[in-house]
Amino acid sequence: MDLGIDLHAHLVPGADDGSRGPVETVEMARGLAALGVRRVHVTPHQFRYGNDFPAAELSAMAGRVAELLAAARVPLEVVAGAEYCCGERFVRALESNEELCTFEHDGRPHVLVEFPLDRTVAGVRRVGHALAWRGVGAVLAHPERYAELGASLERMHAWHEAGWLFQLNLGSLVGAHGGEARARARRLCAEGRYAFAGSDIHRPWDLERLRLSHAALREMVPGGVS
Template structure:
């Protein structure tokens, strides 16, 4: 399986605190049957000021650490981008790390605040689209505005967004409301991929195999293959081929 959203780079955000924890997360991922992981550290002005350069350096360090520890997982990196004004400047400077490509478009992983969908998000996504970017929305099932009014996701669908489901939501770890909305959106065929969004060994470990097992009775093997392997592989192929962090151009 391929994990497109995880916080495994050591000491760059609220994910793995150090190399030891990063390697522990990789070992757990390996036990879960994950073969490829795209690290997606937060980029949020004033909180997580990660850049292409800093992410590249952290990825290189983790690759060396994993190799020394004998961990056989292919690693690449992108970013989880908070919806905020600085994205416009980063996009214009071609400084947004790509999650990969999908159907010929450059793909970005965007995160809304958990509380709401900020006003103007549609305009931002449209502007990114004019620059050649397409958006994957991280864990919409955890957004309280969507929990209160699930049909609002149609506004994002009309903007050609993709959607990523967090494995822990399916397991009830995030609470009842994310679980219920995850099930609803899955039944509607809204999600494109399932990812771990893992942060730490205790708080949120990588649980893709557990999520797959939880869905075994409600989805076909072909549907699970699409969510856990085929679509993530299509998106991330260019990242793993390039071998580093990718940006536009």
Template sequence: MIDIHSHILYGVDDGSESREMSLEMLRMSEASGVTDIFATPHVNRKGLVPDWTDLQAKAAELQRAADETDIHIAIHLGAEVELNGATMDLLKECKDDRAYCLGGSHYVLIELTDRTRPNIAENMLSTLQLRGYWPVLAHIERFPQLLEEPDRLLGWIEKGILCQCNTGSFTGYFGPKVKERVRTLYQNGVIHLLGSDGHRTAFRTTDIREAHEELERLARKEKRDDLWQTATANAALILKDRVCYPDVPDHWHVKKRGFFSRLFGH
């Protein structure tokens, strides 16, 4: 498994608080079957932009510490870039250094917020693509505005924009509404990448074993391909900086709710 979204770098954002916590988060990842993990600290949140060179040094230091303590996992650097007006100034052009991109690729993890309007986001994403970036939308199940316009989402995917979801959303960690949304996304086949979005060791962890079991159960129930394997294969393309061409549904399918679900609101 390749974890595409995590906050394992300590002392950078609201993620890991210490070197020891970061190493424990990596141990949790390794125990979950993760071979590669992307460190994606928050960038451009509340106007804060960590220096890319500093982030590179922190990621390299953490990799050395992991190697020295026999944690067999590869750390790749990226960022979770909040999409707003300042993003256009930050990501001016996808140059050779690929600052804030995922693992030195053209891919960049983009975070939408409650304040984001889909029509404005669409223009910004198109501009980023023209500048050479390949956007990946972070945890889109937590962005209900977009799911209210599923045809727009399908249009974005047709233009090459990928969608990442958090593993904890499948287990209900972020609440029943988010779980319902991620199930809808799953049933429509528009989840391309998975990430723990791990922040700490006591909560929002990088332990994704429960989610793996839930995804296996869903694959059997829905008779769909194993998303765990599909997401890993797509993440491997990011590591190779190759274009991912996911299938796009012909239309958006809304699963009908059963009588008791409608009656009791579950």
């Protein structure tokens, strides 16, 4: 895991329940840079909260964030992304070959995917198959947060072994999502199951907890994070 890369951040002003405007975006980005983040993936919710952005619009949003940060002299590389919500709309997008907003990892495109937090998601297997068919790798956002998936360590391991990469929400390590998510996050960390870390930042005041999370992770895996 590289703490210099933040794979999951709600920095696009007005796109979702994250940043409410350019001032908040710059404040959050400045805070991330101060923590040592070099590259941030801006990942508005997609196919949730009524969001249904064309891939080109997601890229344009990231471009506008990059311009904003350059103007404010915040030294942070911005990568276009989205947090795709697993469900019928995502299945339809995949099966009808709609363009996705992907990022490169290990020489092939990947997308960030979230499940509903409290229930088994409809169509999740079809999503897995459709992504594999399209040659797109899946990164599961914050697996430690899902009540049903997380209730069984074996099930989480099965997802991981089926090829889904895991993204840790850093705040989970210090209890941002409750005690159970904290325990799961620490367990999965100790097992080395996470490929990526993410802030999942929504508001400037999330930065304080993020500072604690970075410290906690460095303490847990001395020399294991960069």
